[in-house]
Amino acid sequence: xxxxxxxxxxxxxxxxxxxxxxxxxxxxxxxxxxxxxxxxxxxxxxxxxxxxxxxxxxxxxxxxxxxxxxxxxxxxxxxxxxxxxxxxxxxxxxxxxxxxxxxxxxxxxxxxxxxxxxxxxxxxxxxxxxxxxxxxxxxxxxxxxxxxxxxxxxxxxxxxxxxxxxxxxxxxxxxxxxxxxxxxxxxxxxxxxxxxxxxxxxxxxxxxxxxxxxxxxxxxxxxxxxxxxxxxxxxxxxxxxxxxxxxxxxxxxxxxxxxxxxxxxxxxxxxxxxxxxxxxxxxxxxxxxxxxxxxxxxxxxx
DNA sequence: ACAGGCTCCTGCAGGC
DNA sequence: TGCCTGCAGGAGCCTG
Numbered sequence: 001x002x003x004x005x006x007x008x009x010x011x012x013x014x015x016x017x018x019x020x021x022x023x024x025x026x027x028x029x030x031x032x033x034x035x036x037x038x039x040x041x042x043x044x045x046x047x048x049x050x051x052x053x054x055x056x057x058x059x060x061x062x063x064x065x066x067x068x069x070x071x072x073x074x075x076x077x078x079x080x081x082x083x084x085x086x087x088x089x090x091x092x093x094x095x096x097x098x099x100x101x102x103x104x105x106x107x108x109x110x111x112x113x114x115x116x117x118x119x120x121x122x123x124x125x126x127x128x129x130x131x132x133x134x135x136x137x138x139x140x141x142x143x144x145x146x147x148x149x150x151x152x153x154x155x156x157x158x159x160x161x162x163x164x165x166x167x168x169x170x171x172x173x174x175x176x177x178x179x180x181x182x183x184x185x186x187x188x189x190x191x192x193x194x195x196x197x198x199x200x201x202x203x204x205x206x207x208x209x210x211x212x213x214x215x216x217x218x219x220x221x222x223x224x225x226x227x228x229x230x231x232x233x234x235x236x237x238x239x240x241x242x243x244x245x246x247x248x249x250x251x252x253x254x255x256x257x258x259x260x261x262x263x264x265x266x267x268x269x270x271x272x273x274x275x276x277x278x279x280x281x282x283x284x285x286x287x288x289x290x291x292x293x294x295x296x297x298x299x300x301x302x
Numbered sequence: 303a304c305a306g307g308c309t310c311c312t313g314c315a316g317g318c
Numbered sequence: 319t320g321c322c323t324g325c326a327g328g329a330g331c332c333t334g
Contacts, residue, residue: 001327033311059328110327111312126312145311147328185305194329202327291307292327308332317323 002108004168004199005242008056009261010114014063014139015054017116022050022134023065028150029128034143036105036151045102045152046131052098058163058198060107061114064100102154105161109147115140163198168235171197176232180220187223187231188216189290200235203270204242206295208235210269215301216287216294241266269295 002010026046028039035042050066106114119138123130129141129150141150153161166175179196180187190196191205200208209216211234214227223231247261268278273286273295282299 003328107328109311109329143311144313145327147311149329183304189305192328290305293325304334306332306334309330310328313326315323315325318321 001110001201001203002112002247003059003201003204004056004239005204005245005263006247006261007059007061007108007199008243009247010108011054011056011061014061014114014116018051018133018135018137018139019053020050021137022069023047023131024134025132027130027132031128031146033146034128034141034148034150036149037153042104042129042150042152045154046104049102050098051133052100056199057161058165058167058194059201060105060161060163062161063104063106065102065104066098067101100155100160102152103161105149105151105153106141107149107151109143109145109149111145112141112143112148115142164195165193165198166196168197168199169239171232173229173232177225177228180223180228183220185220186216186289187214187218187220188292188294190220191235192290192292197235199239202292202294203267204235204238206270207268208238210234210295210297210301211238213301216289216296269297271295 023046026043028035028043030039037045045068046065048069050069052064052066054061054063056062106112108114117138117140118136119130119132121138123140124142126144126146127140127142128146128148129139131139133139141148153159166179180190183190185193188205188209191200191208192202206216208231212227212230214223214231242261242263245262245266247263269284271293272284274283276282277284277297277300280297280299282297284295285298287294287296
């Protein structure tokens, strides 16, 4: 299930391959669930636009798009390629100086994938969107469980996408502590709440609580300053480490090339119920909290 | 306002 | 062997 490190890995990979490219045609499937904007509106909005860049905000992948062109040959993307070597090969973002005029926002839900392939490649079952690019590449959105969402925003009409919660990688200690102050809900439930912190899901909530030595059921408002300090650092470390390893592949997660991540090999508690704690050897316990499987070491976490 | 529970959806594992 | 049941969870919605 993609959380912040997986989404970051995918966004970087997709950005690397399609930045500066132009969307020639867009195809959308018929299942209504994945679309926050209707398929027809998305197709109309996307076609003819240049992809300025792809970034992660919380668990969302945001594609910034240039102005809609007149459908003539893709002079814009060719000009970019000539001017800046090959932007799609990953030069700095500011080489493309256009201002974002629209956004395509992708949320992968639990089982969503965003892949960059060739049009000839076999189309996986549950493919809900295909964007044909001027370079000959194709972006595909595949999501068996249909918990993912696709949205198109024209920035002349609506604001640019901003995650509802704070970014756990950059949040300062004071702001972090304020998120938990006075709250009665369990600290794990608070970590999962996207309007507080954007991007933390079940795996990294469990792993960061283990690193910080805090039990998942502890009430948020009862955490000491010291514990909040440890939690903020643990969260940052665990997320950054997972990004370096390309994310966790626990179910069917793969990056933009279809390659699995490696962080699952370093999980200390997640999906390790009954197995010995890596620190003290006590068996890892599993409970249900906020409707989620929750894993912790009863000895190391207080 | 806040907290907690339910629901969507499909694939897979486990039991009989 | 094959079918059935239950479980996995992000986030929006509903209720207390």
